[in-house]
Amino acid sequence: xxxxxxxxTHLIKTRGQQVTLRCSSQSGHNTVSWYQQALGQGPQFIxxxxxxxxxxxxxxxxxxxxxxxxxxxxELNVNALELDDSALYLCASSSGTSxxxxxxxxxxxxxxxx
Amino acid sequence: SQQGxxxxxALSIQxxxxxxxxxxxxxxINNLQWYRQNSGRGLVHLIxxxxxxxxxxxxxxxxxxxxxxxSSSLLITASRAADTASYFCAxxxxxxxxxxxxxxxxxxTVHP
Numbered sequence: 001x002x003x004x005x006x007x008x009t010h011l012i013k014t015r016g017q018q019v020t021l022r023c024s025s026q027s028g029h030n031t032v033s034w035y036q037q038a039l040g041q042g043p044q045f046i047x048x049x050x051x052x053x054x055x056x057x058x059x060x061x062x063x064x065x066x067x068x069x070x071x072x073x074x075e076l077n078v079n080a081l082e083l084d085d086s087a088l089y090l091c092a093s094s095s096g097t098s099x100x101x102x103x104x105x106x107x108x109x110x111x112x113x114x
Numbered sequence: 115s116q117q118g119x120x121x122x123x124a125l126s127i128q129x130x131x132x133x134x135x136x137x138x139x140x141x142x143i144n145n146l147q148w149y150r151q152n153s154g155r156g157l158v159h160l161i162x163x164x165x166x167x168x169x170x171x172x173x174x175x176x177x178x179x180x181x182x183x184x185s186s187s188l189l190i191t192a193s194r195a196a197d198t199a200s201y202f203c204a205x206x207x208x209x210x211x212x213x214x215x216x217x218x219x220x221x222x223t224v225h226p
Contacts, residue, residue, distance in 0.1 A: 103147075104159060105158070
């Protein structure tokens with residue numbers, strides 16, 4: 001069984017640029033959620049994708065967008081980067097959207113915005 | 115915004131001692147989960163307790179849930195240096211999707 005993987009591990013961008021982060025879900029999982037974790041804080045929910053559709057969103061502006069592909073892998077896109085976007089971005093996969101199942105997290109992508 | 119508070123914010127103990135972390139939340143929940151995070155990397159799922167359960171065990175872990183007080187506790191018995199990490203509780207509320215709301219975490223340091 002393959003776990004959740006994310007790429008890249010680290011990324012440095014400058015303010016105003018755009019970034020794409022990638023996540024491959026665990027085998028057999030059809031739901032991917034994205035979280036942002038600022039330094040010293042707990043993760044905050046960005047959005048969730050189920051069967052290629054966004055089916056839940058946290059308090060993040062529209063410049064945070066995503067995609068899910070037929071193989072259930074996912075991308076997080078952030079446009080017009082701001083300094084406060086510097087954080088660890090985590091994706092989590094699960095089977096179904098009910099929340100009765102555990103969410104399995106990837107190792108994260110550390111984004112630094114200069 | 116965070117769902118609730120974790121207490122204490124930091125805990126320092128010796129190997130072999132027990133570690134207790136507490137979590138409070140604000141709204142009704144479907145389940146509550148505990149995660150461990152080492153050095154700012156990915157989260158490792160430890161245990162899930164549903165709203166109709168009061169206590170759950172997994173190895174050296176014991177979790178309790180009191181929905182009337184909107185609180186949970188995580189007990190790690192006979193701690194080891196390898197248990198040094200940040201511990202987060204996360205609640206899953208009544209939405210139709212599986213959004214988890216995390217606390218700010220407890221930093222546990224276990225000294226050999």
